[in-house]
Amino acid sequence: MPRILVFDSGIGGLSVAACIRQRLPSVELVYVADNAGFPYGDQPEPTVIGRCRTLIAAALQAFPCDLIVVACNTASTVVLPELRAMTRIPVVGVVPAVKPAAACSLNRRIGVLATPATVRRPYLDGLIREFASDCRVERIGHPSLVHWIEGAVTGKAISQPALSDALQPFRDSGVDTVVLGCTHYPLIRPQLEACLPDVRFWVDSGDAIARRSESLLEQQGALVSSSPGAGPPVRAVLFSGPVPSGLTAYMTNMGLAPAEVCGPWPGAQGITATGSV
DSSP states (O other), X not given: OOEEEEEESSSTTXXXXXXXXXXOTTOEEEEEEOGGGOOGGGSOHHHHHHHHHHHHHHHHHHSOOSEXXXXXXXXXXXXXXXXXXXXXXXXXXXOOOHHHHHHHOSSSEEEEEEOHHHHHOHHHHHHHHHHOTTSEEEEEEOTTHHHHHHHHHTTOOOOHHHHHHHTHHHHHHTOSEEEXXXXXXXXXXXXXXXXXXXXXXXXXXXXXXXXXXXXXXXXXXXXXXXXXXXXXXXEEEEESSOOOTXXXXXXXXXXXXXXXXXXXXXXXXXXOTTOOO
């Protein structure tokens, strides 16, 4: 059975894992979350690189995989070359879906909802120049949104009025398309849609990552079945810090029932909470 390692700094990568599971039901997943270092946007780039390399290397030693998916926008902008240099296993990253958003926007007004770190990165500027130069692009990098979503796993409700206030710039700009530029955000898409009923198109990278994963596994000859495996879809969930309460039920409701959940994971012992490795 082919196996994919999905890596994120928190639970946001579960949105990507769900897309992979839907497209590739025969694939087994290993989910690694560096929640002791969350959020990555607050960390220096060398720290992010060191943490990613250490945790992914340890996870691959414990659970050999056919593909690595870095399901974190912040990490993807800095760590992909380092990962590709350390392993021959194919590595897939995520980028804000500016190109497909520009393709579907009718009024040429696009909102990019991302983390503060992603909003500030020159990489996003380049995507907008290349694919959406004829569009008005409004960016929101709300510092609390990913924390609200992490808390939702434990059963803490997200304040709809606070969420609505955070999205006000999109209303003011009249955007008809919103890019979900962080893998956490598809997890609360119904709440986002309720706040912005006039938005016609919601775009994220999950399906594109799943298609790319399928292509890479096919190139390796690793895909031999399209039927679901006999065991749970997620072989292991490995957290560098404590496992959020309610995680197993949350994942099961997403169709990602895990066989094993561990945190703090012993494989993360070589990495500190501040990011030194």
